[in-house]
Amino acid sequence: xxxxxxGAFLSDEQIIDLYFAREERAIAETDKKYCQYxxxxxxNILANEQDAEECLQDTYIKTWNAIPPERPNVFRAFLAKIxxxxxxxxxxxxxxxxxxxxxxCVPFDEVQEFLPDQSDLARDMQAAAIGKVLTxxxxxxxxxxxxxxxxxxxxxxxIPQIAKRLSCSQSLVSKELxxxxxxxxxxxxxxxxxx
Amino acid sequence: xxxEKLIRGIGEIxxxxxxxxxxxxxxxxRKHARKMRALRALAVAASLALLIxxxxxxxxLTHPAGRAVLKGDSVALTEQLNKxxxxxxxxxxxxxxLEQTLxxxxxxxxxxxxxxxxxTQSQYPxxxxxxxxxxxxLDAPVFVAYEIDDPRSRFDxxxxxxxxxxxxxDASAPKTYTMMCEESVYELxxxxxxxxxxxxxxxxxxxxxxxxxxxVAYADQLTGECxxxxxxxxxxxxxxxxxxKRAIAYAFLVQKVQDPEAYTLRxxxxxxxxxxxxxxxxxxxxxxxxxxxxxxxxxxxxHIVGFELDYTGALRYAARIPDTLIETTEAxxxxxxxxxxxxxxxxxxxxxxxDGRLALDCYAEYRYSAAGRYEKGYxxxxxxxxxxxxx
Numbered sequence: 001x002x003x004x005x006x007g008a009f010l011s012d013e014q015i016i017d018l019y020f021a022r023e024e025r026a027i028a029e030t031d032k033k034y035c036q037y038x039x040x041x042x043x044n045i046l047a048n049e050q051d052a053e054e055c056l057q058d059t060y061i062k063t064w065n066a067i068p069p070e071r072p073n074v075f076r077a078f079l080a081k082i083x084x085x086x087x088x089x090x091x092x093x094x095x096x097x098x099x100x101x102x103x104x105c106v107p108f109d110e111v112q113e114f115l116p117d118q119s120d121l122a123r124d125m126q127a128a129a130i131g132k133v134l135t136x137x138x139x140x141x142x143x144x145x146x147x148x149x150x151x152x153x154x155x156x157x158x159i160p161q162i163a164k165r166l167s168c169s170q171s172l173v174s175k176e177l178x179x180x181x182x183x184x185x186x187x188x189x190x191x192x193x194x195x
Numbered sequence: 196x197x198x199e200k201l202i203r204g205i206g207e208i209x210x211x212x213x214x215x216x217x218x219x220x221x222x223x224x225r226k227h228a229r230k231m232r233a234l235r236a237l238a239v240a241a242s243l244a245l246l247i248x249x250x251x252x253x254x255x256l257t258h259p260a261g262r263a264v265l266k267g268d269s270v271a272l273t274e275q276l277n278k279x280x281x282x283x284x285x286x287x288x289x290x291x292x293l294e295q296t297l298x299x300x301x302x303x304x305x306x307x308x309x310x311x312x313x314x315t316q317s318q319y320p321x322x323x324x325x326x327x328x329x330x331x332x333l334d335a336p337v338f339v340a341y342e343i344d345d346p347r348s349r350f351d352x353x354x355x356x357x358x359x360x361x362x363x364x365d366a367s368a369p370k371t372y373t374m375m376c377e378e379s380v381y382e383l384x385x386x387x388x389x390x391x392x393x394x395x396x397x398x399x400x401x402x403x404x405x406x407x408x409x410x411v412a413y414a415d416q417l418t419g420e421c422x423x424x425x426x427x428x429x430x431x432x433x434x435x436x437x438x439x440k441r442a443i444a445y446a447f448l449v450q451k452v453q454d455p456e457a458y459t460l461r462x463x464x465x466x467x468x469x470x471x472x473x474x475x476x477x478x479x480x481x482x483x484x485x486x487x488x489x490x491x492x493x494x495x496x497x498h499i500v501g502f503e504l505d506y507t508g509a510l511r512y513a514a515r516i517p518d519t520l521i522e523t524t525e526a527x528x529x530x531x532x533x534x535x536x537x538x539x540x541x542x543x544x545x546x547x548x549x550d551g552r553l554a555l556d557c558y559a560e561y562r563y564s565a566a567g568r569y570e571k572g573y574x575x576x577x578x579x580x581x582x583x584x585x586x
Contacts, residue, residue, distance in 0.1 A: 074214055080213060085206055130207065134205060153202075
């Protein structure tokens with residue numbers, strides 16, 4: 001994610017306190033600290049500068065409305081999830097109107113390889129429950145696999161981008177992804193879910 | 196959207212997973228930054244080596260007693276100097292000059308892929324240097340040195356003048372260890388307060404090795420005991436011959452020592468000894484990734500001649516010593532059956548040794564298990580990237 005110089009920024013706690021005090025400066029400080037990061041999250045999904053920018057603005061509004069009463073434990077993750085969900089909403093709208101270029105959001109198509117929509121899991125479990133299953137898997141996996149999984153399926157990075165960050169070959173990342181999918185299949189089968 | 200619920204589910208992974216992800220991401224970014232710094236240092240230091248070999252009178256490197264004293268970079272001093280506005284380090288000035296004077300292909304080469312390859316693998320103390328392209332330009336022994344992080348050091352980076360450090364070789368001084376060449380070719384001295392890592396270490400004083408491989412000390416707590424040994428005395432011609440045959444990496448370990456007396460000559464590595472270290476990489480967030488293997492190779496005299504890392508994971512930083520070199524060393528693989536958690540290795544500098552080899556001066560922290568606890572240790576070693584030049 002984007003590189004952030006920490007010195008000039010308020011702490012997350014301070015920013016959240018601003019939200020609780022209903023000071024509009026909270027949004028400015030959030031933008032100052034996390035703009036680049038959140039923009040990357042949105043852009044990776046939407047591949048469109050303007051859409052990403054609008055998602056960013058929506059993220060701030062939604063955050064403003066959510067805090068209070070909510071007090072996020074991990075502010076950055078809280079923001080990233082909002083941005084990601086908003087980006088997915090927008091992506092879905094654009095996709096429905098056939099305005100999404102081919103090749104965008106390929107990672108999400110890959111999801112079907114280990115979690116097909118038609119599975120019992122997809123039918124019966126809500127997103128939060130699925131998140132728990134995945135969290136359990138990621139808790140138990142190596143740092144490298146966690147990094148690859150989250151990069152690919154949460155932040156929608158491309159395989160070349162991931163390989164560059166890990167200083168390894170793209171084929172190696174692909175191989176790891178295949179292994180992750182295999183492990184997830186096993187996990188789901190162990191949970192009694194036929195994939 | 197296909198798989199929407201599932202895609203949304205991925206978005207519901209726990210915050211702490213994302214935080215772990217960011218910790219890894221930060222670590223990777225730092226590694227990348229370190230790699231790039233090291234790459235620049237290699238290019239500049241190799242350039243400096245060439246410059247010194249070509250342009251600088253030998254007298255500049257030789258103190259009155261006839262010893263060529265090594266000098267070089269110091270992290271602390273460099274940082275201090277960099278704070279001075281307008282100051283350009285000797286590396287920068289040298290790089291600038293060399294860029295203007297070196298043959299363009301060489302300059303381009305120094306910044307090209309082969310160097311990157313080295314550093315791709317250099318996060319761990321084993322190296323493969325597939326190209327000896329540098330060698331063709333280094334037609335004479337060239338000295339590049341280290342500045343000692345020691346207040347007594349009088350190395351002047353502005354004039355690039357080496358100084359006499361012969362008085363600093365007192366082997367009995369506490370918290371100091373000395374590495375010197377018995378043939379008076381050069382001497383190196385490190386202070387244990389180097390950087391921020393060793394200053395609180397009760398490191399026993401002991402003599403280490405020369406680049407000819409005359410002496411090697413190895414403090415080994417991996418097996419719960421400390422080991423020190425010296426190779427048999429040999430005359431210079433023999434040593435030079437051995438050095439030519441000898442392969443890539445010498446290494447020595449400096450670690451926390453509770454009992455200085457433990458550094459005694461305990462045993463000699465015997466032919467056929469096997470030392471396999473299983474170690475685990477640790478990330479900044481404290482999580483560990485297991486489980487890989489390092490093979491330490493020794494030559495017949497007991498010198499460590501290299502590390503071979505064999506990652507079983509998909510991220511394979513296997514930095515193999517070229518087989519041809521292994522063969523010429525008559526090296527033996529030995530194994531250490533203790534956990535060894537190896538941290539990042541940092542490239543402290545680059546050396547062109549008197550016998551013409553290009554080597555990296557590396558410094559690494561590692562952890563090892565002892566009595567159920569993890570202890571830290573420090574490893575400083577030269578990783579030789581090229582073979583000795585013909586004399």
